[in-house]
Amino acid sequence: xxxxxxxxxxxxxxxxxxIFASPLAGLLNILVIGIALSLPAGMYVLLQNAQGxxxxxxxxxxxxxxxxxxxxxxxxxxxxTQLSRHPAIASVKFVSRNDALEELKQSSGLDDVxxxxxxxxxxxxxxxxxxxxxxxxxxxxxxxxxxxxxVEQAQHDSAWAYKLDAxxxxxxxxxxxxxxxxxxxxxxxxxxxxxxxxLTQRDEIQVAKLIGASNGFIRRPFLFFGALQGLLGGITAxxxxxxxxxxxxPPLATLSRLYASNFSLQPLSLGDVLSLLLFSVYLGLxxxxxxxxxxxxxxxxx
Amino acid sequence: xxxFQQVCKRYPGGYEALKSISFNLxxxxxxFLTGHSGAGKSTLLKLIxxxxxxxxxxxxxxxxxxGVLKSAAIPYLRRHLGIIFQDHKLLFDRTVFDNVLLPLxxxxxxxxESGKRVRAALDKVGLLKQEKxxxxxxxxxxxxxxxxxxxxxxxxxxxxxDEPTGNLDAEYAQEIMKIFDSFHQVGVTLLISTHDTxxxxxxxxxxxxxxxxxxxPPQYDLPPASSGQA
Numbered sequence: 001x002x003x004x005x006x007x008x009x010x011x012x013x014x015x016x017x018x019i020f021a022s023p024l025a026g027l028l029n030i031l032v033i034g035i036a037l038s039l040p041a042g043m044y045v046l047l048q049n050a051q052g053x054x055x056x057x058x059x060x061x062x063x064x065x066x067x068x069x070x071x072x073x074x075x076x077x078x079x080x081t082q083l084s085r086h087p088a089i090a091s092v093k094f095v096s097r098n099d100a101l102e103e104l105k106q107s108s109g110l111d112d113v114x115x116x117x118x119x120x121x122x123x124x125x126x127x128x129x130x131x132x133x134x135x136x137x138x139x140x141x142x143x144x145x146x147x148x149x150x151v152e153q154a155q156h157d158s159a160w161a162y163k164l165d166a167x168x169x170x171x172x173x174x175x176x177x178x179x180x181x182x183x184x185x186x187x188x189x190x191x192x193x194x195x196x197x198x199l200t201q202r203d204e205i206q207v208a209k210l211i212g213a214s215n216g217f218i219r220r221p222f223l224f225f226g227a228l229q230g231l232l233g234g235i236t237a238x239x240x241x242x243x244x245x246x247x248x249x250p251p252l253a254t255l256s257r258l259y260a261s262n263f264s265l266q267p268l269s270l271g272d273v274l275s276l277l278l279f280s281v282y283l284g285l286x287x288x289x290x291x292x293x294x295x296x297x298x299x300x301x302x
Numbered sequence: 303x304x305x306f307q308q309v310c311k312r313y314p315g316g317y318e319a320l321k322s323i324s325f326n327l328x329x330x331x332x333x334f335l336t337g338h339s340g341a342g343k344s345t346l347l348k349l350i351x352x353x354x355x356x357x358x359x360x361x362x363x364x365x366x367x368x369g370v371l372k373s374a375a376i377p378y379l380r381r382h383l384g385i386i387f388q389d390h391k392l393l394f395d396r397t398v399f400d401n402v403l404l405p406l407x408x409x410x411x412x413x414x415e416s417g418k419r420v421r422a423a424l425d426k427v428g429l430l431k432q433e434k435x436x437x438x439x440x441x442x443x444x445x446x447x448x449x450x451x452x453x454x455x456x457x458x459x460x461x462x463x464d465e466p467t468g469n470l471d472a473e474y475a476q477e478i479m480k481i482f483d484s485f486h487q488v489g490v491t492l493l494i495s496t497h498d499t500x501x502x503x504x505x506x507x508x509x510x511x512x513x514x515x516x517x518x519p520p521q522y523d524l525p526p527a528s529s530g531q532a
Protein backbone atom coordinates (compact mmCIF):
# COMPACT_ATOMS: atom_id res chain seq x y z
CA UNK A 1 0.00 0.00 0.00
CA UNK A 2 2.58 2.52 1.15
CA UNK A 3 4.73 1.68 -1.84
CA UNK A 4 2.13 2.70 -4.36
CA UNK A 5 1.28 5.84 -2.41
CA UNK A 6 4.76 7.31 -2.20
CA UNK A 7 5.66 6.75 -5.84
CA UNK A 8 3.56 9.64 -7.25
CA UNK A 9 5.00 11.95 -4.60
CA UNK A 10 8.50 11.10 -5.69
CA UNK A 11 7.56 11.76 -9.31
CA UNK A 12 6.00 15.10 -8.36
CA UNK A 13 9.05 16.01 -6.32
CA UNK A 14 11.46 15.05 -9.10
CA UNK A 15 9.52 17.08 -11.68
CA UNK A 16 9.30 20.13 -9.39
CA UNK A 17 12.99 19.90 -8.55
CA UNK A 18 13.74 19.98 -12.28
CA ILE A 19 11.58 23.04 -12.82
CA PHE A 20 13.22 24.88 -9.94
CA ALA A 21 16.67 23.76 -11.03
CA SER A 22 16.48 26.58 -13.61
CA PRO A 23 13.62 28.85 -12.51
CA LEU A 24 14.20 31.61 -15.08
CA ALA A 25 14.28 29.25 -18.06
CA GLY A 26 11.21 27.46 -16.73
CA LEU A 27 9.37 30.72 -16.23
CA LEU A 28 10.22 31.95 -19.72
CA ASN A 29 9.03 28.67 -21.19
CA ILE A 30 5.73 28.96 -19.36
CA LEU A 31 5.39 32.56 -20.54
CA VAL A 32 6.04 31.60 -24.17
CA ILE A 33 3.46 28.83 -23.94
CA GLY A 34 1.02 31.22 -22.28
CA ILE A 35 1.41 33.81 -25.04
CA ALA A 36 1.18 31.18 -27.77
CA LEU A 37 -2.06 29.91 -26.27
CA SER A 38 -3.53 33.32 -25.48
CA LEU A 39 -3.38 34.48 -29.11
CA PRO A 40 -5.87 32.01 -30.59
CA ALA A 41 -7.85 31.75 -27.36
CA GLY A 42 -8.10 35.56 -27.14
CA MET A 43 -9.20 35.82 -30.74
CA TYR A 44 -11.75 33.13 -30.02
CA VAL A 45 -13.16 35.22 -27.15
CA LEU A 46 -13.41 38.29 -29.39
CA LEU A 47 -15.11 36.22 -32.09
CA GLN A 48 -17.61 34.79 -29.65
CA ASN A 49 -18.38 38.33 -28.53
CA ALA A 50 -18.70 39.62 -32.08
CA GLN A 51 -21.07 36.79 -32.85
CA GLY A 52 -23.14 37.63 -29.80
CA UNK A 53 -23.23 41.24 -30.96
CA UNK A 54 -24.42 40.27 -34.43
CA UNK A 55 -27.16 38.08 -32.98
CA UNK A 56 -28.21 40.86 -30.62
CA UNK A 57 -28.34 43.53 -33.30
CA UNK A 58 -29.86 41.61 -36.20
CA UNK A 59 -32.65 39.79 -34.43
CA UNK A 60 -34.52 37.14 -36.43
CA UNK A 61 -34.03 37.29 -40.19
CA UNK A 62 -36.90 38.97 -42.00
CA UNK A 63 -37.83 40.53 -45.31
CA UNK A 64 -40.15 43.50 -45.48
CA UNK A 65 -42.37 43.57 -48.56
CA UNK A 66 -43.76 47.05 -49.26
CA UNK A 67 -46.71 47.08 -51.63
CA UNK A 68 -47.54 49.67 -54.19
CA UNK A 69 -49.88 52.37 -52.86
CA UNK A 70 -52.54 51.44 -55.42
CA UNK A 71 -52.72 47.79 -54.38
CA UNK A 72 -56.33 46.74 -53.85
CA UNK A 73 -57.75 44.38 -51.22
CA UNK A 74 -57.95 41.62 -53.86
CA UNK A 75 -54.30 42.12 -54.79
CA UNK A 76 -53.38 41.86 -51.13
CA UNK A 77 -55.46 38.68 -50.59
CA UNK A 78 -53.94 37.13 -53.69
CA UNK A 79 -50.40 37.98 -52.56
CA UNK A 80 -51.09 36.60 -49.10
CA THR A 81 -52.11 33.18 -50.53
CA GLN A 82 -49.10 33.20 -52.84
CA LEU A 83 -46.74 34.02 -50.02
CA SER A 84 -48.15 31.53 -47.54
CA ARG A 85 -47.75 28.77 -50.17
CA HIS A 86 -44.14 29.72 -50.95
CA PRO A 87 -41.79 26.89 -49.91
CA ALA A 88 -38.99 29.17 -48.67
CA ILE A 89 -41.21 31.19 -46.35
CA ALA A 90 -41.80 30.27 -42.72
CA SER A 91 -44.39 32.87 -41.76
CA VAL A 92 -46.19 35.85 -43.21
CA LYS A 93 -47.56 38.78 -41.28
CA PHE A 94 -49.63 41.54 -42.86
CA VAL A 95 -49.16 45.08 -41.61
CA SER A 96 -51.81 47.39 -43.02
CA ARG A 97 -50.89 50.99 -43.76
CA ASN A 98 -53.11 52.18 -40.92
CA ASP A 99 -51.49 49.84 -38.40
CA ALA A 100 -48.10 50.99 -39.60
CA LEU A 101 -49.06 54.61 -39.06
CA GLU A 102 -50.34 53.86 -35.56
CA GLU A 103 -47.13 52.10 -34.71
CA LEU A 104 -45.11 54.99 -36.05
CA LYS A 105 -47.10 57.42 -33.91
CA GLN A 106 -46.48 55.42 -30.77
CA SER A 107 -42.83 54.62 -31.27
CA SER A 108 -41.57 57.91 -32.69
CA GLY A 109 -43.54 60.46 -30.69
CA LEU A 110 -44.17 62.45 -33.83
CA ASP A 111 -47.94 62.58 -33.20
CA ASP A 112 -48.28 66.22 -34.20
CA VAL A 113 -46.38 65.84 -37.41
CA UNK A 114 -48.31 62.73 -38.37
CA UNK A 115 -51.63 64.34 -37.48
CA UNK A 116 -50.74 67.16 -39.86
CA UNK A 117 -50.41 64.82 -42.81
CA UNK A 118 -53.12 64.96 -45.42
CA UNK A 119 -53.01 61.28 -46.19
CA UNK A 120 -51.24 58.21 -44.90
CA UNK A 121 -47.91 58.08 -46.79
CA UNK A 122 -47.14 54.53 -45.66
CA UNK A 123 -47.81 51.53 -47.88
CA UNK A 124 -49.32 48.20 -46.86
CA UNK A 125 -46.64 45.69 -46.04
CA UNK A 126 -45.93 42.04 -45.42
CA UNK A 127 -43.33 41.04 -42.90
CA UNK A 128 -41.91 37.72 -44.02
CA UNK A 129 -39.79 35.37 -41.92
CA UNK A 130 -37.93 33.09 -44.33
CA UNK A 131 -37.02 29.53 -43.52
CA UNK A 132 -33.40 29.28 -42.33
CA UNK A 133 -31.05 29.14 -45.28
CA UNK A 134 -27.87 30.54 -46.71
CA UNK A 135 -27.35 34.19 -47.50
CA UNK A 136 -27.60 33.31 -51.20
CA UNK A 137 -30.97 31.59 -50.94
CA UNK A 138 -32.25 34.55 -48.93
CA UNK A 139 -31.11 36.89 -51.62
CA UNK A 140 -32.83 34.80 -54.30
CA UNK A 141 -36.02 34.87 -52.29
CA UNK A 142 -35.81 38.63 -51.98
CA UNK A 143 -35.40 39.01 -55.77
CA UNK A 144 -38.34 36.68 -56.41
CA UNK A 145 -40.52 38.68 -54.04
CA UNK A 146 -39.40 41.93 -55.59
CA UNK A 147 -40.70 40.73 -58.98
CA UNK A 148 -44.16 39.85 -57.72
CA UNK A 149 -47.04 42.02 -58.98
CA UNK A 150 -47.96 45.08 -56.94
CA VAL A 151 -44.75 44.83 -54.91
CA GLU A 152 -42.99 48.16 -54.68
CA GLN A 153 -39.94 47.01 -52.76
CA ALA A 154 -38.63 43.92 -51.01
CA GLN A 155 -36.17 44.83 -48.33
CA HIS A 156 -33.91 42.43 -46.55
CA ASP A 157 -33.66 43.98 -43.09
CA SER A 158 -30.43 42.39 -41.95
CA ALA A 159 -28.37 41.84 -45.06
CA TRP A 160 -25.43 43.46 -43.35
CA ALA A 161 -25.64 40.91 -40.53
CA TYR A 162 -25.25 38.15 -43.09
CA LYS A 163 -22.21 39.83 -44.52
CA LEU A 164 -20.72 40.20 -41.06
CA ASP A 165 -21.52 36.59 -40.32
CA ALA A 166 -19.65 35.54 -43.46
CA UNK A 167 -16.73 37.66 -42.29
CA UNK A 168 -16.87 35.94 -38.91
CA UNK A 169 -16.76 32.47 -40.46
CA UNK A 170 -13.69 33.62 -42.33
CA UNK A 171 -12.15 34.79 -39.06
CA UNK A 172 -13.11 31.52 -37.39
CA UNK A 173 -11.12 29.53 -39.94
CA UNK A 174 -8.21 31.91 -39.46
CA UNK A 175 -8.32 31.31 -35.69
CA UNK A 176 -8.50 27.59 -36.34
CA UNK A 177 -5.37 27.67 -38.51
CA UNK A 178 -3.58 29.86 -35.98
CA UNK A 179 -4.50 27.47 -33.16
CA UNK A 180 -3.15 24.55 -35.14
CA UNK A 181 0.15 26.27 -35.85
CA UNK A 182 0.65 27.52 -32.32
CA UNK A 183 -0.24 24.09 -30.93
CA UNK A 184 2.55 22.66 -33.03
CA UNK A 185 4.85 25.37 -31.68
CA UNK A 186 3.82 24.44 -28.16
CA UNK A 187 4.57 20.78 -28.76
CA UNK A 188 7.94 21.79 -30.20
CA UNK A 189 8.76 23.92 -27.14
CA UNK A 190 7.98 21.05 -24.77
CA UNK A 191 9.84 18.61 -26.98
CA UNK A 192 12.96 20.73 -26.80
CA UNK A 193 12.71 21.47 -23.09
CA UNK A 194 12.43 17.79 -22.30
CA UNK A 195 15.29 16.99 -24.66
CA UNK A 196 17.54 19.42 -22.80
CA UNK A 197 16.40 17.98 -19.49
CA UNK A 198 17.14 14.45 -20.58
CA LEU A 199 20.62 15.56 -21.61
CA THR A 200 21.23 17.29 -18.25
CA GLN A 201 19.81 14.34 -16.32
CA ARG A 202 21.85 11.89 -18.34
CA ASP A 203 23.90 10.66 -15.37
CA GLU A 204 20.89 10.27 -13.16
CA ILE A 205 19.02 8.33 -15.85
CA GLN A 206 21.95 6.02 -16.50
CA VAL A 207 22.58 5.34 -12.81
CA ALA A 208 18.89 4.80 -12.13
CA LYS A 209 18.71 2.31 -15.01
CA LEU A 210 21.75 0.45 -13.70
CA ILE A 211 20.28 0.04 -10.25
CA GLY A 212 16.93 -1.25 -11.43
CA ALA A 213 14.71 1.66 -12.41
CA SER A 214 11.93 0.66 -14.79
CA ASN A 215 11.34 2.69 -17.94
CA GLY A 216 8.19 4.06 -16.34
CA PHE A 217 10.08 5.33 -13.31
CA ILE A 218 12.38 7.30 -15.58
CA ARG A 219 9.74 8.49 -18.02
CA ARG A 220 7.02 9.57 -15.62
CA PRO A 221 8.76 12.66 -14.17
CA PHE A 222 9.40 13.95 -17.69
CA LEU A 223 5.80 13.34 -18.76
CA PHE A 224 4.57 14.95 -15.57
CA PHE A 225 6.88 17.89 -16.20
CA GLY A 226 5.46 18.33 -19.72
CA ALA A 227 1.89 18.22 -18.44
CA LEU A 228 2.66 20.62 -15.60
CA GLN A 229 4.41 23.07 -17.92
CA GLY A 230 1.39 22.90 -20.23
CA LEU A 231 -0.98 23.53 -17.32
CA LEU A 232 1.01 26.53 -16.06
CA GLY A 233 1.18 27.83 -19.65
CA GLY A 234 -2.60 27.44 -19.93
CA ILE A 235 -3.12 29.34 -16.68
CA THR A 236 -0.80 32.07 -17.94
CA ALA A 237 -2.86 32.29 -21.14
CA UNK A 238 -6.04 32.65 -19.08
CA UNK A 239 -4.44 35.44 -17.03
CA UNK A 240 -3.36 37.23 -20.22
CA UNK A 241 -6.87 36.98 -21.69
CA UNK A 242 -8.64 38.08 -18.50
CA UNK A 243 -6.30 41.02 -18.07
CA UNK A 244 -6.78 42.07 -21.69
CA UNK A 245 -10.57 41.86 -21.36
CA UNK A 246 -10.41 43.97 -18.19
CA UNK A 247 -8.33 46.57 -20.00
CA UNK A 248 -10.69 46.58 -23.00
CA UNK A 249 -13.86 46.84 -20.93
CA PRO A 250 -13.84 50.62 -20.06
CA PRO A 251 -13.19 51.95 -23.59
CA LEU A 252 -15.74 49.48 -24.94
CA ALA A 253 -18.32 50.65 -22.40
CA THR A 254 -17.84 54.23 -23.61
CA LEU A 255 -18.16 53.14 -27.21
CA SER A 256 -21.24 51.09 -26.51
CA ARG A 257 -22.86 53.99 -24.62
CA LEU A 258 -22.29 56.21 -27.66
CA TYR A 259 -24.14 53.63 -29.76
CA ALA A 260 -26.88 53.40 -27.12
CA SER A 261 -26.20 49.71 -26.69
CA ASN A 262 -25.60 47.77 -23.51
CA PHE A 263 -23.00 45.50 -25.04
CA SER A 264 -20.23 44.27 -22.79
CA LEU A 265 -17.42 41.74 -23.35
CA GLN A 266 -18.21 38.26 -22.12
CA PRO A 267 -15.28 36.43 -20.53
CA LEU A 268 -14.44 32.81 -21.30
CA SER A 269 -17.07 30.39 -20.02
CA LEU A 270 -16.19 27.75 -17.45
CA GLY A 271 -16.36 25.10 -20.18
CA ASP A 272 -13.97 27.11 -22.36
CA VAL A 273 -11.57 27.59 -19.44
CA LEU A 274 -11.53 23.87 -18.72
CA SER A 275 -11.10 22.99 -22.40
CA LEU A 276 -8.20 25.42 -22.70
CA LEU A 277 -6.45 23.98 -19.64
CA LEU A 278 -7.07 20.38 -20.71
CA PHE A 279 -5.85 21.17 -24.19
CA SER A 280 -2.64 22.81 -22.95
CA VAL A 281 -1.98 19.91 -20.56
CA TYR A 282 -2.55 17.49 -23.41
CA LEU A 283 -0.18 19.36 -25.73
CA GLY A 284 2.51 19.48 -23.04
CA LEU A 285 2.09 15.79 -22.38
CA UNK A 286 2.24 15.00 -26.08
CA UNK A 287 5.43 17.04 -26.58
CA UNK A 288 7.04 15.39 -23.55
CA UNK A 289 6.00 11.94 -24.67
CA UNK A 290 7.40 12.45 -28.17
CA UNK A 291 10.64 13.79 -26.73
CA UNK A 292 11.01 11.01 -24.16
CA UNK A 293 10.34 8.31 -26.74
CA UNK A 294 12.83 9.88 -29.09
CA UNK A 295 15.68 10.73 -26.71
CA UNK A 296 15.55 8.37 -23.76
CA UNK A 297 16.62 5.30 -25.71
CA UNK A 298 19.76 7.17 -26.79
CA UNK A 299 20.71 7.89 -23.21
CA UNK A 300 19.84 4.40 -22.01
CA UNK A 301 22.03 2.63 -24.52
CA UNK A 302 25.20 4.47 -23.54
CA UNK B 303 23.11 -18.58 -7.63
CA UNK B 304 25.20 -17.50 -10.61
CA UNK B 305 26.04 -19.95 -13.34
CA PHE B 306 27.89 -19.42 -16.65
CA GLN B 307 27.66 -22.14 -19.28
CA GLN B 308 30.03 -21.75 -22.23
CA VAL B 309 29.45 -18.06 -22.44
CA CYS B 310 31.02 -16.11 -25.28
CA LYS B 311 30.88 -12.36 -25.67
CA ARG B 312 31.99 -10.78 -28.89
CA TYR B 313 31.68 -7.01 -29.21
CA PRO B 314 30.67 -5.39 -32.48
CA GLY B 315 33.84 -5.09 -34.48
CA GLY B 316 34.91 -8.63 -33.69
CA TYR B 317 36.72 -8.22 -30.37
CA GLU B 318 36.13 -11.36 -28.31
CA ALA B 319 36.03 -10.33 -24.65
CA LEU B 320 34.98 -13.71 -23.24
CA LYS B 321 35.63 -17.14 -24.77
CA SER B 322 33.57 -20.08 -23.56
CA ILE B 323 33.37 -19.21 -19.88
CA SER B 324 31.81 -21.77 -17.53
CA PHE B 325 31.65 -21.57 -13.74
CA ASN B 326 29.21 -21.80 -10.84
CA LEU B 327 28.92 -19.57 -7.84
CA UNK B 328 26.84 -21.08 -5.05
CA UNK B 329 24.51 -19.16 -2.80
CA UNK B 330 26.48 -17.39 -0.08
CA UNK B 331 29.79 -17.98 -1.83
CA UNK B 332 32.39 -15.25 -2.18
CA UNK B 333 34.79 -15.19 -5.10
CA PHE B 334 37.42 -12.90 -6.55
CA LEU B 335 37.60 -12.35 -10.25
CA THR B 336 41.19 -11.58 -11.16
CA GLY B 337 43.11 -10.78 -14.29
CA HIS B 338 44.83 -7.89 -16.01
CA SER B 339 42.80 -5.05 -17.34
CA GLY B 340 41.26 -6.18 -20.59
CA ALA B 341 40.99 -9.77 -19.39
CA GLY B 342 37.19 -9.55 -19.48
CA LYS B 343 36.39 -8.99 -15.78
CA SER B 344 34.06 -6.03 -16.34
CA THR B 345 32.36 -7.76 -19.28
CA LEU B 346 31.65 -10.80 -17.11
CA LEU B 347 30.07 -8.66 -14.40
CA LYS B 348 28.04 -6.76 -16.99
CA LEU B 349 26.63 -10.01 -18.32
CA ILE B 350 25.33 -10.90 -14.85
CA UNK B 351 23.53 -7.55 -14.54
CA UNK B 352 22.25 -7.78 -18.13
CA UNK B 353 24.09 -4.57 -19.02
CA UNK B 354 25.54 -6.65 -21.86
CA UNK B 355 24.07 -9.75 -23.47
CA UNK B 356 26.12 -12.88 -24.22
CA UNK B 357 26.84 -13.67 -27.88
CA UNK B 358 26.38 -17.35 -27.08
CA UNK B 359 26.04 -19.55 -24.00
CA UNK B 360 23.80 -19.22 -20.96
CA UNK B 361 24.06 -16.88 -17.99
CA UNK B 362 21.85 -17.98 -15.10
CA UNK B 363 21.17 -15.72 -12.12
CA UNK B 364 18.78 -17.18 -9.54
CA UNK B 365 17.91 -19.82 -12.17
CA UNK B 366 16.84 -17.09 -14.56
CA UNK B 367 18.38 -16.99 -18.03
CA UNK B 368 19.57 -13.40 -17.99
CA GLY B 369 20.78 -13.45 -21.57
CA VAL B 370 17.28 -13.70 -23.01
CA LEU B 371 15.48 -11.57 -20.43
CA LYS B 372 12.96 -9.13 -21.88
CA SER B 373 14.09 -5.56 -21.41
CA ALA B 374 11.03 -4.84 -19.28
CA ALA B 375 12.13 -7.56 -16.84
CA ILE B 376 15.71 -6.34 -16.48
CA PRO B 377 14.95 -3.70 -13.81
CA TYR B 378 13.55 -6.41 -11.53
CA LEU B 379 16.68 -8.52 -11.98
CA ARG B 380 18.87 -5.55 -11.07
CA ARG B 381 16.90 -4.85 -7.91
CA HIS B 382 18.14 -8.19 -6.55
CA LEU B 383 21.73 -7.25 -7.32
CA GLY B 384 23.96 -4.79 -5.55
CA ILE B 385 26.43 -3.37 -8.04
CA ILE B 386 29.54 -1.44 -7.07
CA PHE B 387 30.83 0.35 -10.12
CA GLN B 388 34.44 0.92 -11.01
CA ASP B 389 33.74 4.61 -11.58
CA HIS B 390 31.33 4.82 -8.59
CA LYS B 391 28.53 6.44 -10.65
CA LEU B 392 27.53 8.72 -7.79
CA LEU B 393 25.21 11.66 -8.41
CA PHE B 394 26.71 14.99 -7.46
CA ASP B 395 23.47 16.93 -7.62
CA ARG B 396 22.29 15.53 -4.27
CA THR B 397 23.50 14.64 -0.82
CA VAL B 398 25.17 11.45 0.35
CA PHE B 399 21.85 10.48 1.94
CA ASP B 400 19.88 10.99 -1.28
CA ASN B 401 22.39 8.98 -3.29
CA VAL B 402 21.77 5.99 -1.07
CA LEU B 403 18.02 6.67 -1.08
CA LEU B 404 17.74 6.35 -4.87
CA PRO B 405 17.50 2.52 -5.06
CA LEU B 406 14.75 2.57 -2.43
CA UNK B 407 12.84 5.26 -4.32
CA UNK B 408 13.09 3.14 -7.43
CA UNK B 409 11.59 0.18 -5.57
CA UNK B 410 8.95 2.47 -4.07
CA UNK B 411 9.67 2.16 -0.36
CA UNK B 412 7.80 4.50 1.94
CA UNK B 413 9.94 7.30 3.28
CA UNK B 414 10.13 6.35 6.98
CA GLU B 415 11.27 2.84 6.24
CA SER B 416 13.76 4.14 3.63
CA GLY B 417 15.25 6.67 6.05
CA LYS B 418 16.03 3.91 8.51
CA ARG B 419 17.53 1.71 5.84
CA VAL B 420 19.66 4.48 4.36
CA ARG B 421 21.10 5.34 7.77
CA ALA B 422 21.78 1.66 8.52
CA ALA B 423 23.65 1.33 5.20
CA LEU B 424 25.64 4.52 5.80
CA ASP B 425 26.45 3.37 9.32
CA LYS B 426 27.72 0.07 7.93
CA VAL B 427 30.28 1.87 5.74
CA GLY B 428 31.07 4.54 8.34
CA LEU B 429 29.60 7.54 6.50
CA LEU B 430 26.69 8.32 8.80
CA LYS B 431 28.20 11.63 9.88
CA GLN B 432 28.55 12.81 6.27
CA GLU B 433 24.96 12.06 5.23
CA LYS B 434 24.10 15.72 4.53
CA UNK B 435 27.11 16.68 2.43
CA UNK B 436 27.57 16.42 -1.32
CA UNK B 437 29.56 13.33 -2.33
CA UNK B 438 31.92 15.52 -4.34
CA UNK B 439 33.46 16.56 -1.01
CA UNK B 440 34.28 12.95 -0.12
CA UNK B 441 37.69 11.34 -0.57
CA UNK B 442 38.14 8.53 -3.09
CA UNK B 443 37.85 5.89 -0.39
CA UNK B 444 34.74 7.49 1.04
CA UNK B 445 33.14 7.69 -2.41
CA UNK B 446 33.86 4.01 -2.86
CA UNK B 447 32.19 3.24 0.49
CA UNK B 448 29.23 5.41 -0.46
CA UNK B 449 28.88 3.37 -3.61
CA UNK B 450 28.88 0.23 -1.43
CA UNK B 451 26.21 1.74 0.84
CA UNK B 452 24.03 2.39 -2.21
CA UNK B 453 24.57 -1.14 -3.46
CA UNK B 454 23.58 -2.77 -0.16
CA UNK B 455 20.72 -0.50 0.95
CA UNK B 456 18.24 -2.66 -0.93
CA UNK B 457 19.59 -5.77 0.88
CA UNK B 458 20.47 -7.64 -2.31
CA UNK B 459 21.25 -11.34 -2.24
CA UNK B 460 24.07 -10.88 -4.75
CA UNK B 461 26.76 -8.21 -4.63
CA UNK B 462 28.91 -7.48 -7.66
CA UNK B 463 31.94 -5.23 -7.31
CA ASP B 464 34.04 -4.03 -10.21
CA GLU B 465 37.53 -3.06 -9.04
CA PRO B 466 36.29 -1.75 -5.69
CA THR B 467 39.82 -1.15 -4.43
CA GLY B 468 41.11 0.06 -7.77
CA ASN B 469 42.51 3.47 -6.94
CA LEU B 470 42.80 3.15 -3.18
CA ASP B 471 45.85 2.80 -1.00
CA ALA B 472 46.34 -0.44 0.92
CA GLU B 473 44.78 0.78 4.15
CA TYR B 474 41.49 1.85 2.51
CA ALA B 475 41.47 -1.33 0.41
CA GLN B 476 41.79 -3.43 3.55
CA GLU B 477 38.90 -1.55 5.13
CA ILE B 478 36.66 -2.20 2.13
CA MET B 479 37.62 -5.87 2.03
CA LYS B 480 36.56 -6.09 5.67
CA ILE B 481 33.18 -4.67 4.77
CA PHE B 482 32.77 -7.27 2.01
CA ASP B 483 33.79 -10.00 4.45
CA SER B 484 31.04 -8.94 6.83
CA PHE B 485 28.47 -9.33 4.00
CA HIS B 486 29.91 -12.75 3.27
CA GLN B 487 29.32 -13.65 6.92
CA VAL B 488 25.60 -12.89 6.64
CA GLY B 489 25.16 -15.05 3.54
CA VAL B 490 25.38 -12.59 0.65
CA THR B 491 26.80 -13.99 -2.60
CA LEU B 492 29.77 -11.85 -3.65
CA LEU B 493 31.73 -11.60 -6.86
CA ILE B 494 34.54 -9.06 -6.66
CA SER B 495 36.76 -8.24 -9.59
CA THR B 496 40.25 -6.98 -8.89
CA HIS B 497 43.65 -6.74 -10.53
CA ASP B 498 45.20 -6.17 -7.11
CA THR B 499 46.56 -9.57 -6.01
CA UNK B 500 47.67 -8.22 -2.63
CA UNK B 501 44.13 -8.61 -1.31
CA UNK B 502 44.13 -12.34 -2.08
CA UNK B 503 45.83 -13.54 1.10
CA UNK B 504 42.98 -15.69 2.31
CA UNK B 505 43.36 -19.13 0.68
CA UNK B 506 39.80 -20.10 1.64
CA UNK B 507 38.35 -17.56 -0.74
CA UNK B 508 37.80 -18.75 -4.26
CA UNK B 509 39.61 -17.08 -7.14
CA UNK B 510 38.39 -17.08 -10.73
CA UNK B 511 41.35 -15.99 -12.84
CA UNK B 512 40.67 -14.57 -16.28
CA UNK B 513 43.27 -14.23 -18.99
CA UNK B 514 42.43 -13.03 -22.49
CA UNK B 515 38.79 -13.92 -21.93
CA UNK B 516 39.37 -17.44 -20.66
CA UNK B 517 39.37 -18.93 -17.16
CA UNK B 518 42.83 -20.04 -16.01
CA PRO B 519 43.17 -23.21 -13.92
CA PRO B 520 43.39 -22.35 -10.19
CA GLN B 521 47.10 -21.98 -9.53
CA TYR B 522 47.20 -22.74 -5.82
CA ASP B 523 45.87 -26.24 -6.49
CA LEU B 524 48.69 -27.05 -8.88
CA PRO B 525 52.11 -26.56 -7.29
CA PRO B 526 53.19 -30.24 -7.57
CA ALA B 527 51.94 -30.66 -11.12
CA SER B 528 53.32 -27.36 -12.37
CA SER B 529 56.77 -28.04 -10.89
CA GLY B 530 56.73 -31.43 -12.62
CA GLN B 531 55.90 -29.88 -15.96
CA ALA B 532 58.49 -27.15 -15.57
